[in-house]
Amino acid sequence: MDAAAAASLLPRAAASSLLPRRVLSPLHVSRSGLLPRQSSFLAARCAHSRAPPPHPPLPRADCDDAAAKAHPRLRLRLLAEEFRALPSDADRARRLLSLAAALPRLPEPDRAQGNRVMGCVARVWLVARCNASTGWRMWFSADSDSDLSRGYCACLVAALDGAKPEDVLAVDPADPDLAPLGAGTTAAWSRASTWHNVLVGMQKRARTAIAAREGRHPGKPFPSLVIARDGAVSAQGSYAEAQAMFLSPDESKVSGLVNTLKEKKIGIVAHFYMDPEVQGILTAAKKQWPHIQISDSLIMADSAVKMAEAGCDYITVLGVDFMSENVRAVLDQAGFNKVVVYRMSSEPIGCSLADAASSCEYTHFLREASRCYPSLHVIYINTSLETKAHAHELVPTITCTSSNVVPTILQIYFREWLQCQMKKLQKFIQTTTENL
Secondary structure (H helix, E strand, O other): OOHHHHHHHOOOHHHHHOOOEEOOOOOOOOOOOOOOOOOOOOOHHHHHOOOOOOOOOOOOOOOOOOOOOOOHHHHHHHHHHHHHHOOOHHHHHHHHHHHHHHOOOOOHHHOOHHHEOOOOOOOEEEEEEOOHHHOOOOEEEEEEOOHHHHHHHHHHHHHHOOOOHHHHHOOOOOOHHHHHHOOOOHHHHHHHHHHHHHHHHHHHHHHHHHHHHOOOOOOOOOOEEEEOOOOOEEEEOHHHHHHHHHHOOOHHHHHHHHHHHHHHOEEEEEEOOOOHHHHHHHHHHHOOOOOEEEEOHHHHHHHHHHHHHOOOOEEEEEOOHHHHHHHHHHHHHOOOOOOEEEEOOOOOOOOHHHHHOOOHHHHHHHHHHHOOOOOOEEEEOOOOHHHHHHHHHHOOEEEEOOOOHHHHHHHHHHHHHHHHHHHHHHHHHHHHHHHO
């Protein structure tokens, strides 16, 4: 896929980094070009190095520390420098987890739908207080069902708690100096949106606080799509604007994409996580070029095989690294070794679940399980091929996804039960025969 096609496929700012890169067969690990990894799966440091000393808690604005009373932008910048100073992504992830452990849990009534922060991979809740009793300063509480997401929330709460609403609005979510708190933390790449979305949510609540202080209506419309008699669609609110992009994609981008896909026989498999604007373009393009599929990670690989059977010479994967690896492996298994697979970026696109399965603790767990016969390991598809292969060397491994994990476990249990009953029956027949 050339640069023009890439730009038409991902029209947002992130499209500038979309460079095609072939994913080589995982069965030939000695070939050059295998997807880069930040660290070895079995690092000696994991087994032998001493654990680093615990980090001090983040300063809050209600303490006497001078750094805590600094402007929120400065507090966030100091925090970013702390993360950049850590030697590895694993250390940064551990720091996030330590912050998550120190963040107070939200009471159950505050974990309501109205307090949800949309756009995050995990569920995140945000509560803000700002009124005359607080001196018109912002006080935040946040929570998530993901520890890494809670770590990002802890950073933002510590930096913005006690700030004036205007100071909260002065923080630029796109500030490159704050990158280590978001996309720069490779170990939590898929959770990086949490940092941005929570910050945007804090700024929305800051605008509401300013309006309340000035005695006026916040002015934010209820998210809705207004459809006129002539069929024209107008959006109110950021969420509705995203849906409008899906319903009304740019026709010039759709046309340019379809022409490129037809000319070069390219199929596209994309994950549901793609932006509504991208999904809207792909959905419209599929009406003219059927070899486009938006689905979960398991169906993506199966769809790629069908596209190869239909004559596609190239498959473009819009998703994280393990999805590209799965597509490559399934195509090879189906005999389509010559079909070229492209990732959506030349940079690593990590997944927190995949990274967690590559930890030393998980390897130790598998080694212990290998000593208990018979053992069977069921692993989530959201893991790298390296992890799957290494796990299978230790314990017989079956890969599943969220849609079939329960039937898989039940099938395994039934098979073991059936084998046990067959052995009992065999022993009974043998004993009965001998007595005859």
